[in-house]
Amino acid sequence: xxxxxxxxxxxxxxxxxxxxxxxxxxxxxxxxxxxxxxxxxxxxxxxxxxxxxxxxxxxxxxxxxxxxxxxxxxxxxxxxxxxxxxxxxxxxxxxxxxxxxxxxxxxxxxxxxxxxxxxxxxxxxxxxxxxxxxxxxxxxxxxxxxxxxxxxxxxxxxxxxxxxxxxxxxxxxxxxxxxxxxxxxxxxxxxxxxxxxxxxxxxxxxxxxxxxxxxxxxxxxxxxxxxxxxxxxxxxxxxxxxxxxxxxxxxxxxxxxxxx
Amino acid sequence: xxxxxxxxxxxxxxxxxxxxxxxxxxxxxxxxxxxxxxxxxxxxxxxxxxxxxxxxxxxxxxxxxxxxxxxxxxxxxxxxxxxxxxxxxxxxxxxxxxxxxxxxxxxxxxxxxxxxxxxxxxxxxxxxxxxxxxxxxxxxxxxxxxxxxxxxxxxxxxxxxxxxxxxxxxxxxxxxxxxxxxxxxxxxxxxxxxxxxxxxxxxxxxxxxxxxxxxxxxxxxxxxxxxxxxxxxxxxxxxxxxxxxxxxxxxxxxxxxxxxxxxxxxxxxxxxxxxxxxxxxxxxxxxxxxxxxxxxxxxxxxxxxxxxxxxxxxxxxxxxxx
Ligand SMILES: Nc1ncnc2c1ncn2[C@@H]1O[C@H](COP(=O)(O)OP(=O)(O)OP(=O)(O)O)[C@@H](O)[C@H]1O
Ligand SMILES: [Mg+2]
Numbered sequence: 001x002x003x004x005x006x007x008x009x010x011x012x013x014x015x016x017x018x019x020x021x022x023x024x025x026x027x028x029x030x031x032x033x034x035x036x037x038x039x040x041x042x043x044x045x046x047x048x049x050x051x052x053x054x055x056x057x058x059x060x061x062x063x064x065x066x067x068x069x070x071x072x073x074x075x076x077x078x079x080x081x082x083x084x085x086x087x088x089x090x091x092x093x094x095x096x097x098x099x100x101x102x103x104x105x106x107x108x109x110x111x112x113x114x115x116x117x118x119x120x121x122x123x124x125x126x127x128x129x130x131x132x133x134x135x136x137x138x139x140x141x142x143x144x145x146x147x148x149x150x151x152x153x154x155x156x157x158x159x160x161x162x163x164x165x166x167x168x169x170x171x172x173x174x175x176x177x178x179x180x181x182x183x184x185x186x187x188x189x190x191x192x193x194x195x196x197x198x199x200x201x202x203x204x205x206x207x208x209x210x211x212x213x214x215x216x217x218x219x220x221x222x223x224x225x226x227x228x229x230x231x232x233x234x235x236x237x238x239x240x241x242x243x244x245x246x247x248x249x250x251x252x253x254x255x256x257x258x259x260x
Numbered sequence: 261x262x263x264x265x266x267x268x269x270x271x272x273x274x275x276x277x278x279x280x281x282x283x284x285x286x287x288x289x290x291x292x293x294x295x296x297x298x299x300x301x302x303x304x305x306x307x308x309x310x311x312x313x314x315x316x317x318x319x320x321x322x323x324x325x326x327x328x329x330x331x332x333x334x335x336x337x338x339x340x341x342x343x344x345x346x347x348x349x350x351x352x353x354x355x356x357x358x359x360x361x362x363x364x365x366x367x368x369x370x371x372x373x374x375x376x377x378x379x380x381x382x383x384x385x386x387x388x389x390x391x392x393x394x395x396x397x398x399x400x401x402x403x404x405x406x407x408x409x410x411x412x413x414x415x416x417x418x419x420x421x422x423x424x425x426x427x428x429x430x431x432x433x434x435x436x437x438x439x440x441x442x443x444x445x446x447x448x449x450x451x452x453x454x455x456x457x458x459x460x461x462x463x464x465x466x467x468x469x470x471x472x473x474x475x476x477x478x479x480x481x482x483x484x485x486x487x488x489x490x491x492x493x494x495x496x497x498x499x500x501x502x503x504x505x506x507x508x509x510x511x512x513x514x515x516x517x518x519x520x521x522x523x524x525x526x527x528x529x530x531x532x533x534x535x536x537x538x539x540x541x542x543x544x545x546x547x548x549x550x551x552x553x554x555x556x557x558x559x560x561x562x563x564x565x566x567x568x569x570x571x572x573x574x575x576x577x578x579x580x581x582x
Pocket of ligand 1: 286310311
């Protein structure tokens with residue numbers, strides 16, 4: 001399958017980047033770890049959970065989910081930079097499959113996100129976080145995190161291909177991921193939020209994944225009733241599936257539209 | 261997909277007619293027609309916004325066309341873009357390289373994408389590094405390259421498959437004279453191996469030095485085409501220019517030359533330069549000198565001038581405006 005081969009070659013290009021510039025991914029990781037520390041130590045003492053539980057056990061799965069969601073920005077920026085520098089046009093002038101460029105991007109981003117999850121797990125363990133369920137449930141939790149990453153990856157590819165040329169639009173996305181990320185149950189329980197805000201936060205796809213991951217790790221979820229309490233696992237599978245189903249075709253269309 | 265029929269061997273490398281491409285309100289290609297014989301270097305000249313890059317994009321399958329047909333290496337770009345891509349190399353207007361990777365890494369990556377095995381990609385990369393004098397810089401990240409090195413690497417990537425047709429979009433823009441000459445040498449070497457080169461440029465002396473034939477483009481159309489010599493001849497042949505220190509002297513010179521039977525003797529009152537045609541080249545020059553001698557006139561400067569491509573270009577692109 002030449003498409004897999006081409007995708008792998010393009011993914012390996014990113015791995016070679018890390019070899020050349022290890023500081024870029026390291027700084028990205030440090031940033032996520034810094035956020036983790038800030039929330040664990042500065043806000044940790046003041047945030048209470050419905051149903052009780054130690055904040056770090058609640059926070060770490062949330063942070064991992066947030067890191068996956070922020071990946072949308074990495075994917076978009078990388079995709080847009082290639083388009084700006086004409087590398088995408090060079091790929092398009094070569095005898096390779098239309099899907100290879102996106103698949104290569106997907107492969108590289110999934111690998112880096114896996115590394116990111118591992119680093120966060122280690123950081124969490126150092127801060128006293130523990131998973132209390134079976135290892136299998138833990139693996140399933142990681143799989144759900146990657147599933148969310150896979151879904152937002154296609155949003156990133158689609159945005160990178162469409163609005164990537166416009167500096168302003170990409171900055172807007174970079175700004176918007178913050179309220180979208182924070183309007184969830186990543187840092188605090190929606191049940192303690194004002195009603196409307198809590199409702200929005202519960203429906204945020206990020207909350208579904210965060211809750212399911214917490215359950216699978218055996219951590220406090222901060223959810224004591226409502227649909228999210230019963231169906232978080234289903235939602236953590238369904239939301240990313242819906243996003244993928246919408247954005248894979250949109251990405252393919254955006255790539256073809258480069259021909260205009 | 262059915263294998264497309266390749267045309268006869270003597271076919272042109274590029275053949276396009278009636279190409280139309282609109283961007284919003286701009287007609288970037290306007291019923292454009294061009295034919296490039298195989299194995300030649302074809303210069304495409306034109307002011308900013310003439311549509312040079314658009315034509316290159318269309319021929320290298322990057323954009324769709326609203327009308328017209330284009331064949332590259334005998335293959336239709338609209339119906340068989342995949343096959344065309346196997347026959348072409350594209351070096352776009354901005355260097356399309358991975359800045360973080362080394363030069364060699366870039367070559368290997370693109371070679372692998374072109375379908376070469378790991379080993380073939382490595383040896384092709386080394387060959388190209390040697391051919392484009394980049395062996396020493398091969399390991400360094402491209403971000404540390406000079407403009408000229410970057411451009412040479414860019415062209416090397418375009419040459420990985422030894423394409424039948426190589427598109428070079430302004431390969432020397434922004435380079436210093438040294439870098440420009442290096443790129444020129446590379447282009448000449450590529451053409452000697454039989455690759456057809458379509459080269460766009462803003463520099464007339466570049467087209468003059470490299471191209472077998474030149475097309476001058478404006479507002480999406482080819483407005484003139486020919487060998488550099490043909491184009492210059494269109495603008496009028498060689499001329500002799502005699503300059504005088506004062507207008508009075510210039511008039512005297514004009515009179516002297518007219519009285520000896522020269523036609524079309526032109527006097528520019530502002531600059532004090534008298535111009536006459538010189539179909540006979542250097543022979544006419546000595547005739548003029550003798551006439552001035554006979555009239556007892558000492559000129560400031562006498563020179564045989566050939567029309568430059570700049571003059572051709574300016575004349576053509578200006579008159580079209582009017
Ligand atoms: N993607 C695009 N969207 C909108 N307009 C475009 C696009 N690409 C080109 N154009 C317009 O088409 C016309 C031709 O552009 P093109 O880039 O082909 O010119 P060019 O001859 O290569 O110019 P230059 O010497 O500046 O590179 C210009 O008016 C340009 O503004
Ligand atoms: Mg251009």
